[in-house]
Amino acid sequence: MPTSDTKHLDTQIGDRLAQELAGLDALELVERGRRPVARRVWSAAWPKLAALGIAVALWEAVVASGWRPAFVLPPPEEVLDAVREQADKGTLWTALRVTLRRAAVGFAMAMAMGVVLGAAVSQVKVLRAAVGSFITGLQTMPSIAWFPLAVLLFKRTEAAMYFVVVLGAAPSIANGLIAGVDTLPPLLLRAGRTMGARGITLLRHVVFPGALPSFIGGIKQGWAFAWRSLMAGELIVIIENSRSIGERLENSRQLSDSPTLIAYMLVILVIGILLDAFVFGAAERAIQRRWGLVGSPG
Amino acid sequence: MRDLSKVYGQGASAVHALDGISLQVQAGELLCLVGASGCGKSTLLNLIADLDSPSAGTIDPRGRVALIFQEAALFPWLTVRSNITLALKLRGVPRKERAHEADQLLHTVHLDGFGDKRPHELSGGMRQRVAIARAFAQEADILLMDEPFGALDAMTRDLLHAELERLWADRNLSVVFVTHNVREAARLADRVVLLSSRPGRVVREFTVDIERPRRMDSPAVSSLAADITDELKTEVRRHAHV
Numbered sequence: 001m002p003t004s005d006t007k008h009l010d011t012q013i014g015d016r017l018a019q020e021l022a023g024l025d026a027l028e029l030v031e032r033g034r035r036p037v038a039r040r041v042w043s044a045a046w047p048k049l050a051a052l053g054i055a056v057a058l059w060e061a062v063v064a065s066g067w068r069p070a071f072v073l074p075p076p077e078e079v080l081d082a083v084r085e086q087a088d089k090g091t092l093w094t095a096l097r098v099t100l101r102r103a104a105v106g107f108a109m110a111m112a113m114g115v116v117l118g119a120a121v122s123q124v125k126v127l128r129a130a131v132g133s134f135i136t137g138l139q140t141m142p143s144i145a146w147f148p149l150a151v152l153l154f155k156r157t158e159a160a161m162y163f164v165v166v167l168g169a170a171p172s173i174a175n176g177l178i179a180g181v182d183t184l185p186p187l188l189l190r191a192g193r194t195m196g197a198r199g200i201t202l203l204r205h206v207v208f209p210g211a212l213p214s215f216i217g218g219i220k221q222g223w224a225f226a227w228r229s230l231m232a233g234e235l236i237v238i239i240e241n242s243r244s245i246g247e248r249l250e251n252s253r254q255l256s257d258s259p260t261l262i263a264y265m266l267v268i269l270v271i272g273i274l275l276d277a278f279v280f281g282a283a284e285r286a287i288q289r290r291w292g293l294v295g296s297p298g
Numbered sequence: 299m300r301d302l303s304k305v306y307g308q309g310a311s312a313v314h315a316l317d318g319i320s321l322q323v324q325a326g327e328l329l330c331l332v333g334a335s336g337c338g339k340s341t342l343l344n345l346i347a348d349l350d351s352p353s354a355g356t357i358d359p360r361g362r363v364a365l366i367f368q369e370a371a372l373f374p375w376l377t378v379r380s381n382i383t384l385a386l387k388l389r390g391v392p393r394k395e396r397a398h399e400a401d402q403l404l405h406t407v408h409l410d411g412f413g414d415k416r417p418h419e420l421s422g423g424m425r426q427r428v429a430i431a432r433a434f435a436q437e438a439d440i441l442l443m444d445e446p447f448g449a450l451d452a453m454t455r456d457l458l459h460a461e462l463e464r465l466w467a468d469r470n471l472s473v474v475f476v477t478h479n480v481r482e483a484a485r486l487a488d489r490v491v492l493l494s495s496r497p498g499r500v501v502r503e504f505t506v507d508i509e510r511p512r513r514m515d516s517p518a519v520s521s522l523a524a525d526i527t528d529e530l531k532t533e534v535r536r537h538a539h540v
Contacts, residue, residue: 013511017460021408024457028421191371194347194364195436196388205384209375291374292418 074259079266082259091248092267099234099245100271102158106165107226113166114173114222121174122181122211123203132178135171143168143229147236161233168229169222176218180211213287220280227272316341317497318355323440325360328466328473330483330490332526334534338498339476343442346474361472364438368445370425372417378428379404379413385435403431406465423454430465441466441473448478456514459485463510480530484523485514492526494533502529 035043056076063075070078086092121128121135146164154160184207192206234246245264252261287293316338323329331339344350345357347365372381382400391399404413407427417425426446433441447455463486466473477483483490490504504526508518 013460014464017457017464018408020457021461024454025409025421025424028424029419185371187367187369187371188373190349190365191367191373193349195385195432201388205388206373209373212375290416292416 072258074262078259079262082263083266086260086263091243094243095245095248098243102161103227103230106162106230107169107223109162110166110169110222110226111173114170115177117170118174118177122178135174138167139171139175143225144232147233151237156237156239158239160237161230164233165226165229169226172222172225173218176215176221177211180214181207183214184210213291213293216284216287220284223275223280231268317499319498319500321491321500323472323474325472326470328475328486328488330487331474331476331493332480332483332490332530333493333498334495334530339493340444342498343444343474343476347442359440361439362437363440363442364433364436366429366433366441366443366446368448370417370429372425372428374417377413378415378417378420381417381428382432382435385432389436400435403434406434407431422450423458426458427461439471441471443473443475445477459514460511462486480526481514481519481523484519484526485512490526492529495537501533
C-alpha cells in the first residue's frame with residue numbers, strides 16, 4: 001500500500017501536467033474553418049444548374065430534329081407556359097394540395113406501421129425468425145402489383161391508395177430500424193449496461209438513438225416508395241373529380257394535351273427532388289455530421 | 299467500509315478462460331493485470347463489472363464499478379456533456395444538478411469548455427478522459443480499465459498515465475488496469491499480477507514500491523519491467539508444444 005505522502009503529487013507537477021494536456025489537446029484539434037455561405041451554395045449549385053442546362057438543350061435538340069410532331073413532344077417553353085397556366089387557373093395548387101395530403105397521410109401511416117413492426121422484429125427473436133425475411137421480400141415486390149387487389153378490397157377510394165402506399169413504404173422503414181439495431185456496436189451496448197441501463201432504459205437511451213442513421217436511411221427509402229406508389233395509385237384508382245396530380249395526368253393524356261401532361265410530370269419530379277434535398281437528405285446529412293460519419297461539407 | 303475484497307473461484311466452463319483465480323484488491327490500490335493473449339483478462343473484468351456471471355465462485359465488489367475500454371465507447375449521438383449527464387441521470391441525479399456536475403467532472407479531467415463538442419471532434423486521448431469522467435459520473439470507486447491507452451500514441455499515453463495517477467490519488471480510487479504493456483504496468487501499479495494463459499491463473503504477483511511520481515523510462519521501472527517480461531516469456535514458452 002502506498003503511503004499518503006506518495007499519493008499526493010505536489011501541485012507543481014499537477015499544474016505542469018494540466019498545461020501539457022491542454023497543449024496536446026490544442027495541437028490535436030485543428031479547427032477546420034468553413035467556407036463562406038455564398039461560396040458553398042455556389043459550389044453545390046453550379047453542377048446542378050449545368051446538368052439542368054444540358055438536359056434542356058438535349059430536349060430542344062430532340063424537338064428540333066422533328067422526331068415527333070410538336071403537339072406530341074412540345075419544346076420546353078410550351079411546357080413552362082403550361083405550368084404557368086395551370087398555376088394561374090389554380091388547378092395546379094388544388095392538385096398539389098390533394099396529392100400532398102394523400103402523401104402525408106399515407107406516409108404517416110407507413111411510418112407508424114414501420115416503426116412498430118421494426119421495433120417488434122428487432123427485439124423479439126421469434127418474430128424475427130418468423131417475419132424477418134418476409135419483410136425484405138415485401139420490400140422487393142413492385143407496389144403496383146398490389147393495386148388490382150387493393151381495388152377489389154377497397155373499391156376506388158383513397159383507402160385503396162393508402163393500402164398500397166403503406167405496403168410499399170412500411171417494409172423499408174421497418175428494415176432501416178432493424179438494421180440500425182443490428183449494427184449497433186456491441187461496445188456501446190456494454191458501455192450502456194455498465195452505466196446501469198437495462199431493458200427499456202437501454203432501448204431508449206442506447207439502442208434506438210444508436211439505430212438512428214440507418215433508420216433515417218430507411219425512412220428516406222420508404223418515402224421514395226410511398227411517393228411512387230401514390231403516383232401509380234392516382235393513375236390506376238381514379239376517383240372522379242378528386243383533381244389530384246394523377247388525375248390531371250390522365251386527363252391530359254385523354255385530351256392529348258402534351259404540354260400540360262409534361263408540366264405535371266415536372267411537378268412530380270420537382271416535389272421528389274425538393275423533399276429529398278430539404279427534408280430527408282437534409283436530416284440524413286445532419287445526423288452524419290453530428291456523428292462524425294462524414295467530414296464537414298465544404 | 300474501506301476494506302475492499304474480492305474472491306474469485308472459477309472453473310468448470312467448457313473453455314477454461316479463468317481457472318480458480320483468487321484476487322483481493324485493496325481499497326485505493328492500483329492493480330495491474332498482465333498476461334499474454336488468452337489469459338482471460340477481459341473475461342475477468344466482465345465478471346467484476348457484472349456483465350457476465352461466473353460459472354463457479356463468487357465476486358464481491360465493495361463499491362460501484364465502472365468499466366473503461368480500449369475505445370472510449372462514448373455515444374456518438376450525444377455531446378460530450380450529454381454523455382456524462384446520461385450517466386448521472388442513470389444514477390438518479392436530479393435534472394437540475396446534472397449540467398453543473400457534468401461540467402465539474404469535465405474540469406476534473408482538464409476538459410473545460412469541451413462539453414458542447416461531439417465525441418468525434420476530440421482526439422483519442424481526450425475521448426478517454428471523457429470516458430473516465432463518465433465513470434466518475436457513475437460514482438464509481440472501482441475503475442476497471444481494459445487496455446485503456448493501448449490505441450494512443452506514446453506522448454498522449456505518457457500524459458494520461460500521469461493524469462490517471464493524479465485522479466487515482468485524489469479520489470482514492472481502486473483501479474484494476476489490464477494491459478499487454480509490461481512497462482505501463484510497472485509505471486502505474488502498486489501491484490502487478492501476472493496471469494497465465496488458457497486457462498487464466500495467477501502465476502506471480504509483484505509488489506511495486508518504486509516511489510511516485512514515476513517515469514516510464516526510469517531505471518527502476520525498466521528493471522522491474524524486464525523482470526516481469528522474463529516471467530511472461532517463460533509462461534509463453536510453456537505453450538510452444540501444446
